[in-house]
Amino acid sequence: MNLNIDAIKGQTFDAIVIGSGISGGWAAKELTEKGLKVAVLERGREIKHIEGYETAMKNPWEFDHRGRPTNMAAEEYWAGMRTGYTPAEEHRYLFENDKQNPYIEKKGGFDWIRAYHTGGKSLLWGRQTYRWNREDFLANEKEGVGTPWPIGYDDLAPWYSYVEKFAGISGQAEGLDVLPDSDFLPAMQMTAPEVHFKNAVNKKLGRPVTVGRVAHLTKPGKQHTDLGRSSCNYRNKCMRGCPYGAYFSSLSATLPAAMRTGRLTMIHNAIAAEIIYDESTQKAKGVRVIDQNTMESKEYFAKIIFVNAGAIGSTSILMNSKSNRYQNGLGNDSDQLGRNIMDHHLGAGASATIEGFEKDYMFGNRPNGLYIPRFQNWGKDKRSYSRGFGYQGGASREGWGRGVGADGFGAEFKESLTHPGQWTVGFGGFGEILPNPENRFVLGAQKDKWGLPILEFSASFGQNELQMREDMMNEAATMLEAAGFKNINAYNKQDTHIGLGIHEMGTARMGTSVKNSIVNKHNQVHEVKNVFMTDGAVMASASCVNPSLTYMAMTARAADFAVNELKKRNL
Amino acid sequence: MMKRRDAISQIALLLGGAFTAPTLMAMDVRKGNTSIVAADFSLTDAQRQIVSAVAEHIIPRTSTPGAIDAGVPAFIEMMLKDCYKKPEHNSFLKGVSDLAKANFLAQPAAGQVAMLTLLEANTKDLMKSYSQKRIKVGDNVDKDTLEGANGVPFWRLMKELTLLGYYTSEKGIQASFIYEPVPGKFELITDMKPTQKSFVY
Numbered sequence: 001m002n003l004n005i006d007a008i009k010g011q012t013f014d015a016i017v018i019g020s021g022i023s024g025g026w027a028a029k030e031l032t033e034k035g036l037k038v039a040v041l042e043r044g045r046e047i048k049h050i051e052g053y054e055t056a057m058k059n060p061w062e063f064d065h066r067g068r069p070t071n072m073a074a075e076e077y078w079a080g081m082r083t084g085y086t087p088a089e090e091h092r093y094l095f096e097n098d099k100q101n102p103y104i105e106k107k108g109g110f111d112w113i114r115a116y117h118t119g120g121k122s123l124l125w126g127r128q129t130y131r132w133n134r135e136d137f138l139a140n141e142k143e144g145v146g147t148p149w150p151i152g153y154d155d156l157a158p159w160y161s162y163v164e165k166f167a168g169i170s171g172q173a174e175g176l177d178v179l180p181d182s183d184f185l186p187a188m189q190m191t192a193p194e195v196h197f198k199n200a201v202n203k204k205l206g207r208p209v210t211v212g213r214v215a216h217l218t219k220p221g222k223q224h225t226d227l228g229r230s231s232c233n234y235r236n237k238c239m240r241g242c243p244y245g246a247y248f249s250s251l252s253a254t255l256p257a258a259m260r261t262g263r264l265t266m267i268h269n270a271i272a273a274e275i276i277y278d279e280s281t282q283k284a285k286g287v288r289v290i291d292q293n294t295m296e297s298k299e300y301f302a303k304i305i306f307v308n309a310g311a312i313g314s315t316s317i318l319m320n321s322k323s324n325r326y327q328n329g330l331g332n333d334s335d336q337l338g339r340n341i342m343d344h345h346l347g348a349g350a351s352a353t354i355e356g357f358e359k360d361y362m363f364g365n366r367p368n369g370l371y372i373p374r375f376q377n378w379g380k381d382k383r384s385y386s387r388g389f390g391y392q393g394g395a396s397r398e399g400w401g402r403g404v405g406a407d408g409f410g411a412e413f414k415e416s417l418t419h420p421g422q423w424t425v426g427f428g429g430f431g432e433i434l435p436n437p438e439n440r441f442v443l444g445a446q447k448d449k450w451g452l453p454i455l456e457f458s459a460s461f462g463q464n465e466l467q468m469r470e471d472m473m474n475e476a477a478t479m480l481e482a483a484g485f486k487n488i489n490a491y492n493k494q495d496t497h498i499g500l501g502i503h504e505m506g507t508a509r510m511g512t513s514v515k516n517s518i519v520n521k522h523n524q525v526h527e528v529k530n531v532f533m534t535d536g537a538v539m540a541s542a543s544c545v546n547p548s549l550t551y552m553a554m555t556a557r558a559a560d561f562a563v564n565e566l567k568k569r570n571l
Numbered sequence: 572m573m574k575r576r577d578a579i580s581q582i583a584l585l586l587g588g589a590f591t592a593p594t595l596m597a598m599d600v601r602k603g604n605t606s607i608v609a610a611d612f613s614l615t616d617a618q619r620q621i622v623s624a625v626a627e628h629i630i631p632r633t634s635t636p637g638a639i640d641a642g643v644p645a646f647i648e649m650m651l652k653d654c655y656k657k658p659e660h661n662s663f664l665k666g667v668s669d670l671a672k673a674n675f676l677a678q679p680a681a682g683q684v685a686m687l688t689l690l691e692a693n694t695k696d697l698m699k700s701y702s703q704k705r706i707k708v709g710d711n712v713d714k715d716t717l718e719g720a721n722g723v724p725f726w727r728l729m730k731e732l733t734l735l736g737y738y739t740s741e742k743g744i745q746a747s748f749i750y751e752p753v754p755g756k757f758e759l760i761t762d763m764k765p766t767q768k769s770f771v772y
Contacts (some may be wrong), residue, residue, distance in 0.1 A: 059741065059752065060771075066739040070653040071759075189759060218664055235755040358765075364757035365772040399769055400738040404731045407691065409629040410684070417738065418747040420769050 013039040013328060016287050016302040018317065021120025023535040023551040024308030025250030028258040030559035033571040037263045037302055041289055044116030047177030053241025054092045063089045063111040082111050083500060088190035091239040094124055098387040104444055108279055108460030111499030113141065114310060120310065124239055127215045127247050129169050130545035131160050131180040140541050143386055146340065146435035147511040149523035149540050159463035165551065167248040179373040186218045187211050187448045188368050192360040193395040193423050207375050227256045234364035241324050271292055271450055275305060275330055277323040283530045290450045304530045304571055311536035312441065315507040319443050320362035330524035331518050337508055338442055340435035341459050342542040347493030348469040348477035351426035352485035354395060358454055361397060361420055369394030374544055381418040385467040389544045393427030393475060425485055429472030432544040434464050435506060439498065444520040459498040503547050505539035523558035530571045534558045612652040612660045618667045621675060622647060629733040637744035638737055648734035658722030664727020690724055694726040744771055
C-alpha cells in the first residue's frame with residue numbers, strides 16, 4: 001500500500017504540460033518560475049541541447065547522398081516529401097516517419113508534418129517572428145466569418161513584449177499599423193539588390209519592405225547569455241539544431257529556464273492518451289499516458305493541465321478524453337472540436353534574375369530574408385477576396401548549381417562555376433486561410449500501434465484562398481517588374497494542400513461562449529477550467545503572419561492567469 | 572504580360588539550380604503511391620569506364636582535382652541506385668549503351684568532346700519535349716506536369732550528378748571554393764573582384 005501511495009506522490013505535480021514544443025516550453029518556464037512543480041510530458045524521445053544535434057557540425061561530403069532523400073526515405077516520409085525539404089538528409093532525424101505515424105486523408109489533402117522529441121518543432125521552425133495587428137483580431141466579427149475573437153491586440157501587446165525580450169527577436173522597427181513592431185535586437189542587413197528592390201517598391205508602389213524579423217540573437221543580452229545562448233554565426237544550418245543556442249527554441253531557452261528553477265520534471269516517451277475528467281469536481285485530475293516504447297500505461301496528476309501538443313495533437317487528446325459528461329470529447333459541447341483547420345497557404349509568387357551588382361557579394365549565410373507586409377484589403381486597398389498575404393523572399397548570388405541547366409562542360413566550365421553567378425531574387429506569399437467548419441479531422445476507427453485512433457482529415461482550399469493565390473502570383477511579378485528585374489517567372493503551385501505551411505491552426509478555437517468554441521479568453525476550456533490550451537489549436541482565425549510569437553504571448557498570459565486563479569483557489 | 576510557369580521551376584531555383592525531374596517528382600510522392608522502391612541498379616566494368624570518362628570530361632583534372640579524383644563515378648552509380656527509379660535507370664543505361672555502340676572510348680579526346688557536345692545539344696531538345704506537358708486546370712491556370720515514363724535523359728543525369736558529386740565532395744569544395752563552415756558574421760562586400768571564389772558554408 002505504501003508503495004502505491006509513494007508512486008502516486010511521484011506522479012503528482014502542481015501542473016502538467018503536455019508537449020515541449022514552442023508553447024509547451026513557455027508553459028513550463030512560466031509555471032515553474034511562478035513557483036509551481038511542473039511535469040512536462042513529451043511523447044517523443046529525449047534530445048539534449050547541443051550534443052543531441054547530431055548533424056549540426058557535419059561537412060557537406062559527410063552526407064552520403066549529399067542531402068538528397070533516398071527512394072526509401074521518400075516512401076517513409078511521404079507527407080514530408082510534399083514540403084520538398086523536411087526529409088533532406090541533414091535534418092531528417094528531427095522529423096517523424098509518416099509510415100510509422102499514419103494518418104488518413106479522407107477528402108482533399110492535409111500535410112501533417114510532425115516532430116516528436118524534446119522541443120518538438122521549435123527546433124525546426126522558420127524563426128520568422130511577427131506580431132498580429134489590431135485588425136487581425138477584429139476581422140472575423142466585422143466579416144461575420146467564423147466566430148469573434150474574445151481578445152484583442154491590447155490584451156496580447158504586453159505579453160508580446162514580454163516574450164520578445166526573453167526570446168530575442170532581430171528586426172527593424174518600421175512603425176506600421178499592419179505589422180506592429182516588436183522589442184527588437186539589431187536587424188540583419190539587406191544585400192545591395194535587396195536595398196534597390198526595397199526602394200523601388202516603396203517609391204513606385206508605396207509598399208514597405210523590411211528585413212525579416214527572426215528569433216535569432218544578433219546581440220545577446222544577459223537574459224540570453226545566462227542560459228548559455230550566444231550570437232548567430234550565420235551558417236544557416238538552423239534546421240539541424242543550433243549548437244550556439246542562437247535561435248530561440250525550447251531546448252535553447254525556455255526548458256533551461258524552467259530547469260534552473262529546480263521545479264521541472266521532464267518525462268519523455270510519454271504519449272498523452274487522454275485527460276482524466278473527474279465527474280464530481282467537474283475538473284480534470286490528470287493525464288493518462290502510454291510509454292511509446294514499452295506500451296505501459298501510466299497516470300499523472302495535477303491541479304492544472306496545459307495542453308500544448310501542437311494544434312492537431314492537442315485537439316486529438318481532447319477528442320480522445322471521453323467521459324459520461326463529455327462523450328464527444330472533453331469540453332466539446334459546441335461540436336467545434338476538430339473543425340476549422342487553418343494554415344498559411346503558400347507556393348505562389350515570382351522569381352527573377354537581376355542584372356548588375358557584379359561587385360556586390362556577401363560573407364556569411366544569412367538565415368533570413370526580406371518581408372513585405374500585407375498590403376491587400378488594408379486602408380483604401382480593396383480586393384475581390386477578403387484578408388490578405390505577406391511575402392517572404394530575398395536575393396542571392398547563384399552557386400555551382402547553375403551549371404546543371406547551363407551549356408558546356410570541361411576545364412573552363414569547371415573553373416567558371418567556382419565563382420559567384422548572377423543575382424537572382426524570389427518572393428512567395430504566405431496567405432491567410434479562412435476558418436471553415438468543414439475543414440476538419442475526426443478520430444478514425446483504425447488504431448495506431450499504441451491503440452490510439454488514427455486521425456482522418458478532410459480539408460481543402462476555398463474560393464477565397466484560390467482567388468488570393470492568383471493575386472499572390474501576379475503582385476509578386478508586378479513588384480519584381482517595378483524593380484527592373486529580368487526573366488520574371490510567376491508561379492502558382494496547384495497541387496498543394498492545407499498543412500504545407502506547417503502552421504497548423506484551429507480545431508479547438510477560442511470564443512465568447514461554450515456554444516461557439518472550446519476555450520475562453522483566458523485559454524481555459526470553457527467548463528473544465530483547470531485545462532488550458534495555448535497552442536495553434538485555439539486560433540479562431542489565422543492572420544497571414546507566422547504564428548509562433550502569438551502562441552508564446554498567449555501561453556505566458558494564460559500561465560499568469562492560471563497561477564493567479566490557483567492562488568485565489570478558483571481552480 | 573508575365574509568363575506563367577509551374578512551381579516546379581521555382582522549386583528548382585530555390586534549391587540553387589535546375590535539378591531534374593526525378594528529384595522534383597520525388598517531392599510529390601503521395602500516400603498510396605505504389606512506386607517501387609529502387610529496383611536494383613548496377614553497372615558493369617565496361618559501363619563504368621564510359622561513365623568515368625564522361626564524368627572526367629565534364630569536370631576534368633586541371634591544376635585542381637577532377638571528377639575521378641573526387642570519386643564522382645562511384646557516387647553517380649550509388650545515387651542512381653538509391654535516389655532514382657526505373658525510368659532513369661533505363662534512360663541512363665540506354666545512354667551508356669549508345670556511347671558504347673558509337674565506340675566512344677576508342678575516340679581521341681577531341682572526338683569524345685565532339686560527341687558529348689552533340690549529345691548535349693540533342694538532350695536540350697529532348698528535355699523541352701520531355702518536361703513541358705501543359706494541362707488546363709480550372710479557368711485561368713495552366714499546369715505543367717513532368718512526364719516521367721521516359722526517364723530524364725542520360726546526359727542530363729550525368730551532368731547533374733557529376734556537378735553534385737564533385738562540388739559537394741571534400742576535394743571539390745577545398746579546390747574550388749572558400750569553405751567557411753562557421754562564418755561567425757554576415758558582412759556585405761561591395762568591391763568583389765572577378766577572381767573571387769564563391770563562399771561555401
